[in-house]
Amino acid sequence: MKTVKHALLIARKDLALELRTKESLNAAGAFAIVILLLFSFAFDPDSEMVKEIGGGLLWLVFAFAGALVFNRSFARELPNDCLDTLLASPLSPASLLTGKALANFLMLLAMELISIVIFGIFFNVNWTHRFGELSLVFALGTWGISMLGAVFGALTVNLRLRELMLPIIIYPLLIPLLIAAIELTKLLLSNQAPTPSDFLWAKILVVFDLVFTALAIMLADTILVN
Amino acid sequence: MRDKLAIGLAAAASALLANNLYQMFMVLPDEALQGAIYRILFFHAPAAMVGMIGYFVALTFSVLYLSSKNFLYDSLAASIVEVSLVFSLVNIVTGSIWARIIWGIWWTWDYRLTSALVCILIFFGYLVMRRAIDEPTQRARLSSALCIFGCVDVVIVWKSIEWFRNQHPGPVLDFRTGGGKMDPAYSHVFWLNFLAILLMGVALVLIRTRQEATAREIDSLRRLAHTAA
Numbered sequence: 330m331k332t333v334k335h336a337l338l339i340a341r342k343d344l345a346l347e348l349r350t351k352e353s354l355n356a357a358g359a360f361a362i363v364i365l366l367l368f369s370f371a372f373d374p375d376s377e378m379v380k381e382i383g384g385g386l387l388w389l390v391f392a393f394a395g396a397l398v399f400n401r402s403f404a405r406e407l408p409n410d411c412l413d414t415l416l417a418s419p420l421s422p423a424s425l426l427t428g429k430a431l432a433n434f435l436m437l438l439a440m441e442l443i444s445i446v447i448f449g450i451f452f453n454v455n456w457t458h459r460f461g462e463l464s465l466v467f468a469l470g471t472w473g474i475s476m477l478g479a480v481f482g483a484l485t486v487n488l489r490l491r492e493l494m495l496p497i498i499i500y501p502l503l504i505p506l507l508i509a510a511i512e513l514t515k516l517l518l519s520n521q522a523p524t525p526s527d528f529l530w531a532k533i534l535v536v537f538d539l540v541f542t543a544l545a546i547m548l549a550d551t552i553l554v555n
Numbered sequence: 556m557r558d559k560l561a562i563g564l565a566a567a568a569s570a571l572l573a574n575n576l577y578q579m580f581m582v583l584p585d586e587a588l589q590g591a592i593y594r595i596l597f598f599h600a601p602a603a604m605v606g607m608i609g610y611f612v613a614l615t616f617s618v619l620y621l622s623s624k625n626f627l628y629d630s631l632a633a634s635i636v637e638v639s640l641v642f643s644l645v646n647i648v649t650g651s652i653w654a655r656i657i658w659g660i661w662w663t664w665d666y667r668l669t670s671a672l673v674c675i676l677i678f679f680g681y682l683v684m685r686r687a688i689d690e691p692t693q694r695a696r697l698s699s700a701l702c703i704f705g706c707v708d709v710v711i712v713w714k715s716i717e718w719f720r721n722q723h724p725g726p727v728l729d730f731r732t733g734g735g736k737m738d739p740a741y742s743h744v745f746w747l748n749f750l751a752i753l754l755m756g757v758a759l760v761l762i763r764t765r766q767e768a769t770a771r772e773i774d775s776l777r778r779l780a781h782t783a784a
Contacts (some may be wrong), residue, residue: 480704484697488687497683501676502704504669505711537711544707549702551621 331369332424339420346405347436348497353401354436357375357394361444365451368384379452384514387448391441392474392529394498399438399478402548403486412486422549430479432500437471460542466517469534470510473541477502480545484551485555561761568754575748583740601749603646603671605756607709609639610678614706617699619690626771627764629695632702634763636678638756643675665706677705678728691771745783 332533368386372378406412415425449456456463477499483492509530516527545552558636579594586593619625650668651661662668681694688694737745 346769477704483763484700485684488684490687494684494687498701501673501680503710504673505708533711540707540711543703544704548700548703551696 332421332427332531335420335424335496336428338429339415339425340431342365342433343402343429343432348434353398354440355413355441357397357436360397360449361390361394361440364393365444365447369451373530379454380519381515383448383452383454383518384511384516387441387514388470388511390444391437391471392500392503392507393435394440394444395433395474395478396499398433398480398493399442400481400492401497402433402479404491406483407486414551425553426483426545426549427542429482430476431540433478434472434475436525437475439469441467445502454518456518458520463517466513466531466534467529469538470506473506473534473538474503476538476542476545480541480548480552505533505535509537525534532536556766557761561758564652564758564761566755568573568751568758571747571751571754575751578744578747584607589657592653596750597745598752599646599649599653601745602642602649604749605638605752606642606646607674608753609635609642609756610674610706610709613702617747618704619659620695620699624693625752627768630697630764630767631696631760631772633682634760634767636681636702637763638759640675640678640682641759642752642756643671643678647671670709673712674709677708681705691774694779695764698784 365386372382403412406415410417416422445456448454481495481499481502485491485498512530513527513534516523575597579597583594585591613632613635616628616635620628620632647668650671654663655661681698684701685694685698690696
């Protein structure tokens, strides 16, 4: 219970900082719009094909823009030795990691909401008819990305070439989650009835989230405490 | 002692490999449907198996490092990942050559091929990260954590292959099918070649572990000299 309370405290601190400076959200949001714009040159944005590749396009945007948020997540604690102070405080490393993941999750969801509205306008896709299910897929996919983002943001925070290391490590690990999220988003955007294999993709999302959240909490001491 | 063991294992692997090559090219006939190219599978599948076993042995050593803080386990984990990565590359390259002849394409985005590539990318990231960290304790701690995450991820990717339809041929080895899919003459050479590749892998790991330990020793002496100055 204490861990949850502390995690919420960290998330609140990060969100308050972000709302004051808006550095990650502005960068990630602008980056997402630029990528969506660039994709419009890669294929005919009015075609039926958009519904087929829309899921992939959106999740690539989320994953790329997410890396900007994760890079800042722990790096913003480096000036004035804030990270050392947080680690020396009574907070457990697990609550610090979960709190950071929660803040990342909410920031990414905000960015995703902006992105999908712009995607709908730019590519003429109606994404509202199964909004409830789409929100669930976004939430599950984003939690997995955010948790791994927090873990590897912490892991690479003191490394040389931090900005380069994070994508090299995190994207291959995210592949099962991205495949599952892309398949489900594609299904929901094209408003088709789900097949049994679609439920398996949903299971992969849930299993991925549970396994990596548990692993991150178990290894939080190893990742954060030197 | 370790050097002698490595030399002994390498010699045994070479002798076994020479015998297997003789069996493959001089004794076994061409396969009815695939012709001569099927012989590449004697290297393709064992390389994948040795590579995959290696990742999970590295996972064990990573967990052992985290629980004991003994640098030998870290050196072993890093060496095994390096050697396994080489075998995974052998697997991908030999598979591509086989696919070009049989399927007419070098690559297809089948789940099993994709997961083999993902596996390579995950552990390539592990090696890149190790090189980016100078401090040995931090390097060992963080790379052990990454190895654990990587191996768990490989399991999820691997399971997804079995759940979905794919283009890759189904299992033929007896322990996967319950028997009857592979001619015993082929199966005998296959397992001998698996043994040869496994022995070669262990010999390479022993050599690489010694290099890792020496590099760490030199590094700590350099740090000591730097501190004294």
